[in-house]
Amino acid sequence: MIKSTVEPECTGQFSPLFLDYLKQKPELRKFYNQFPTVENFKSLIEGKEFSLEKRETLARVLESQYKNAGMTIPEHTKAQIQALKQANTFTVTTGHQLNLFTGPLYFIYKIVSTINLAERLKVAYPEHHFIPVYWIATEDHDFDEINYFKLDGKKYQWQTDQTGPVGAFKLDESFKGFFKEVAHFVPDFFKEAYLGSETLAEAGRKYVHHLFGDKGLLIVDGNDQELKRMFLPVIKEDLIGHRPHDLANRTTAELEEMGYKSQIYPREINFFYMKDGLRERIEKSGGTFYVLNSDILFTEAEIMHLVEQHPERFSPNVVLRPLYEETILPNLAYLGGPAEVAYWLQLKPIFDYFGEQFPALMPRNFALVLDVVVQRKIDKLGLTDYDLFQSFDEWKKAFVSQHASMDITLQQEKVALSEIFQASGKNASGLDKSLGNAFEAARVRAGKIMDQLATKVRKAEERRQGDQLRQREEIQVYLYPGGSPQERIENFMKFYLSDPDFVESLFGFFDPFDFNFIIMKKENG
Template sequence: MQKTQASTFMVKSSVDPACTRQFSALFLDYLGQKPELAAFYNQFPAIGNFGKLIQERRFDKVRRERLVRVLQEQYAGIALGEMSSHQIISLADDNTFTVTTGHQLNLFTGPLYFIYKIVSTINLAKKLGDAYPGYHFVPVYWMATEDHDFEEINYFKLDGKKYQWKSDQKGPVGDFVWDGGFKEFLKEVSAFAPEFFLQAYQSSRNLSEAVRKYVHHLFGEKGLLVVDGNHPELKKALIPILKADLLTHDPYTLATAQTQRLDELGYKSQIYPREINLFYMQKGLRERIEKVGDIYKVLNTDIQFTQEGIIEQLESHPERFSPNVVLRPVYQELILPNLAYLGGPAEVAYWLQLKSMFDHFEVPFPALLPRNFAVILDQSVDKKIAQLGLQDTDLFESVLDWKRKFVEHQASVDFQMETEKAQLSALFQKKGAEAAALQKSLQNAFEAGKVRALKILEQLSDKVRKAEEKRLEIQIKRRTDIQSFLYPGGSPQERTENMMRFFLAKPKLLDELLEMFDPLDFSYMILRTDAQQSAN
């Protein structure tokens, strides 16, 4: 565990991800480069391995020019600085490659780890540029505009309060427009939300446009480009794979076999491939396609196609077909000159289920990197940590386990009474044996008496323990306060709190994170916002 002061107001320390108890065995074994997993990915994300990825990632001029053209269209209406304009144009160059992360269209960025994903991706592009100066690397945020799970993204949490947009709109969330529910939501948050957020929403036609604007405001000058895969020109590249999905179910067969191999190694699946991994999408509609007999049906609608009809529809309107989690990764790699994907632990794990599908369709498999993981501590909670003498690894221990050990260590009396219990047990055993010489049944009576006596002693032990806990209630409350800060609502801070929890007090937060994060260091970071705090 190492601590370094690397910024004006933050101190960083780190722990092994395994000690946090937040990650699956598959994820940890991947980070540990367990030999049995080597067949499930291409190159492990070490800086020296990217040279191999660059050599195998040739991307033809037609696809590059199409990508530039689409991005220029998608950024129309946004004032681009010199950096963003250069980044878009650079994608036409054979020596330019991308590194990518993806996420849903959360309101006001949603949980902190959305920010962590993007910061990690920007920093990876920078590290690659330093290591491979003959090439240019562009960080990309892939907007999940086609997602239809509105309940997952229609809120954010700040200081324990949930701010929610209630709407009855259906279909891909990127198309959602501002209704009465959104106006009420925006009115509620406008008292504290930074102006650039409000401007992004108020000046946009729909959710995808607003997210592009605020992400561009936050990270555009750091080189980040925002890509929306929901575009007919881009989806043309996916048509051959979508045909295979509809007609011969190759993605299902390949991903299922890969998943079974992981299962045989004892790992749990993250995703479950279907025979058809596509949704049919129109305005206000995104529903799964299923084949029933010879007919392709769009679930929960009256829409259906013959085989000839659905292929004709695919070729003439590819934008109406939306890939699910099985096909989205290969779609991304078809339209981007991509070298790496950065995601959370579940994302890294499910990409490992897809390598054989990439090989089958001759699409290069990118390096898989976990985005950086972190918890931010403010001065008040860090003071409580110091008062209790907690080490960094102690922060991830359950409060119950900590309390048990703490009370035992700090107790003014021996409430466990182990010596007394042993003495009492020995006494009953000895006297029972003596009494049995007079009458055999007396031994059973002494044994029953021993059980009752030990139970009474145990009850007294519990009473003394509770008295000790009462005496130590200030320290115990400090520990529960720390837990609530690290795990608000029972979930890790980075999966719950919004960036504004720290950004409103520290406007330079993103610059600090960019300085702190190292995308090739897979440790779990603890960031203290008071640079004067001493190391644990």
């Protein structure tokens, strides 16, 4: 494959806030710590405080998580885990929902970008060690968002009555029935991961480790009692003082006053209560805490006691999950999509309040893969990289006009006809003033007739150029399946099944410090 890039603003896919962040607009400087350049990581390294006690806990928990998933931990993974105990080791992190079979392509792109960042930092700061981390979102409860994947226009979906955090979902008979639909084409490592696991979380850990474990990636599950014990001060403050809500709302209001749209909406309490298949929001009324959609109630004393005894039952929402990640990891950077980067910008005052360093916000790499067939169509139509991001209707209008056998607007004819009516009307008005008005009315009617004829000429040209227009429509469907960008819809198996080296090839194309949109083109032959 060969690589080309276009500026992100030319794709029309990103919000103004995200684009202005990439441009380092001065008014946004207060909402982040360091803009992600190699040089700026020096101050991030110097500013990150992470105790040896936390390091020991993190390493111990990680080793336990791998073993509890029924995995034999390879030596290189053990070495990464042990390295976390050293004061000169830092992490760079990405996270994502626990989509079936990885979900859309950008899941893969996130992790490749993160691994490449760790390698780039090691070159720039050889006295330190950098570990790429995938935060596996086992506490997520939005099952409808993750219970499917799409491949070549078909949606494969698992239906189950299970509720609560999706990581705990059992791979039961309903899953095995679903798996039969895909077993004939999925790679063996997926079969081993899913059929050899009891829960969705176990399977996710196994297949991600298969794909990226040898690159040094560690998989962290935040749903852990020991890890959440590090987060106790935040849990208590959010439940009782509601400070995160106030700080995030203030920042959100500032951004909205500057014309930026809010990505997340803080609540007075930003935790869910999680136990035995339940994950529901906690709310407070008077002096009573209650769990939505249940009959669970707590007094303030009871919920504070429960936090001390069972912190694992308190699951942060999107407002506090970023702070949780940074609290339990020696982390320097978070890599995410445009919406993720944007909502992190609403959260910096919360980090400041709790004395936690705000990480560098790194846009993951964005990419489009063109196979040989679609590349031939693109070449035949003479499309540029920038043309690929133009709307089909705009492109069609320009293309049909450019390649028409005549002026499809009939502009010259319209002007000539208008001039005839104007001149004749001027002469006729000398005979009878009312004739001038009659000729003007006729000129308007004739103009409408010419517009109708121009529409017919344009449609005739579109029929004549039908093959080219159909090819462009086919390209559009390939680039935007279902109307959304390829990387947000297609599963990586679309390319992996015909090219087992596809994921490995991404490491050579992605640069974590290049925020342009990447186009990867498979060469003919």
